[in-house]
Amino acid sequence: MDPTKEKYKRVRGLILKMLAYEHPRVLDDMVLYALLDDMGYPISQEEFHSHLAYLGDETKGYLEVEEKKARSVEIVFVKITPKGLDLLDRFTPECDPGVNINF
Amino acid sequence: MGRKGMGTPENKERAFEVYREFGGRNIPKVLEEINKRHGLSLTTPTLYAWKNEGGWDGRMERADATRAELDEEGLSFEQKMFKALLERKRAYDRYFREKPIDNQAQYAYNSLVESLIKLSKGIKPEETKDPAQSRAEIEEVLAAEYGLKR
Numbered sequence: 442m443d444p445t446k447e448k449y450k451r452v453r454g455l456i457l458k459m460l461a462y463e464h465p466r467v468l469d470d471m472v473l474y475a476l477l478d479d480m481g482y483p484i485s486q487e488e489f490h491s492h493l494a495y496l497g498d499e500t501k502g503y504l505e506v507e508e509k510k511a512r513s514v515e516i517v518f519v520k521i522t523p524k525g526l527d528l529l530d531r532f533t534p535e536c537d538p539g540v541n542i543n544f
Numbered sequence: 545m546g547r548k549g550m551g552t553p554e555n556k557e558r559a560f561e562v563y564r565e566f567g568g569r570n571i572p573k574v575l576e577e578i579n580k581r582h583g584l585s586l587t588t589p590t591l592y593a594w595k596n597e598g599g600w601d602g603r604m605e606r607a608d609a610t611r612a613e614l615d616e617e618g619l620s621f622e623q624k625m626f627k628a629l630l631e632r633k634r635a636y637d638r639y640f641r642e643k644p645i646d647n648q649a650q651y652a653y654n655s656l657v658e659s660l661i662k663l664s665k666g667i668k669p670e671e672t673k674d675p676a677q678s679r680a681e682i683e684e685v686l687a688a689e690y691g692l693k694r
Contacts, residue, residue, distance in 0.1 A: 466651035471632045472659045475625050479662075483621065486607050491557050494598055498553040508602070509649065511642035514635045517606075518652050539553075 450541035452482050453492050457503055457540065460521035461529050467518035470506070493519065495539065503528060503540070550584055556594050558582050563595065564604050626663045632656060 459476055460468060468476075474489050484492075496503045503525035507518045527533050529542055536542075562578045571588065578586055595601070636653045643649075 463651075463655070466655075467648045469632060469636075469652040469656050471629055472652070472656050475629060475659050475663065478621065478625065490603055490607060491560075494557060494560070494603070495553045498556065499597070500551070501553060507648075508599075509639070509643075509646075511639045513642065514638040516632075516635055516639050516649065516652070518648060520648075 447541070448482070449492070450539060451544060452477065452484060452488075453496055453540045454542040454544065455480060455482060456492060456496060456519075457521060457525050457529055457542065460504060460519060461526055464521050464526065467507070467520040470517045470519050473519055496525070501537070501539075550586065550590070551594070555582065555584060556598060559584075559586065559591065559594055560598060560600055560603070563591075563600055564607075568601055568604055622663055626660065629656060629660050629663065633660060 455477060456473065459473060459480075470489075470493070474486070477484060477489065493504065493506055495501065497506050501524075502522055505520050505522055507520065509516050509518065524533075528537060528540065558581075559578045562581065563574050566574045566577070571591065575586060575588060575591055578584060578591070633653075633656055636649065636656065639649060640653075
């Protein structure tokens with residue numbers, strides 16, 4: 442197994458686990474990024490947003506990224522979906538090869 | 545590869561990488577490059593659909609803004625994160641002034657503040673010199689440069 446790919450999978454799994462811990466609350470995307478570093482997975486902003494896009498893609502649907510706008514400012518939340526929770530709880534018949542939750 | 549099977553998250557990410565590389569400009573060239581590099585047969589409407597669906601322009605702007613903000617030299621990762629989170633906290637403060645408070649935003653704000661506190665505990669303050677040591681160093685310089693002795 443390519444260590445880089447394994448790391449991608451673990452980071453994705455970790456993102457879901459942290460969001461599940463907060464569920465039904467949401468996490469600010471920057472906080473999620475800081476938490477990843479805190480958990481020993483420092484990654485670039487670009488990689489982080491790539492993982493969010495991957496996990497939030499309509500074909501995966503494990504999380505939702507919500508942008509809330511006020512007059513002069515925008516904040517970004519991330520929230521795990523029921524599908525994401527099902528994946529973590531192994532309620533789905535098949536595991537996702539792109540996400541490692543077994544660690 | 546059939547067109548229908550192209551819309552995987554992996555392909556969308558690959559396409560976004562190329563789109564970002566070109567700064568979101570020159571779509572025909574972006575399209576050509578994506579298809580050449582990744583062996584796809586993406587069409588312009590599909591590319592636009594992926595771009596809108598993934599909010600690529602917003603993603604690109606946010607990444608650039610954060611990178612510019614964090615690119616300052618001489619700061620540790622924790623210090624950079626602290627600064628970025630502090631900036632985000634200010635954004636929330638403005639958000640709460642402009643919009644009625646909603647629960648989700650409040651929860652996100654709370655976890656943000658918790659992270660800030662945690663990070664602030666981990667950041668070591670810059671070492672300051674002992675005043676006596678500083679005085680001795682100044683006197684040494686004065687003596688060496690100007691022959692002044694106290």
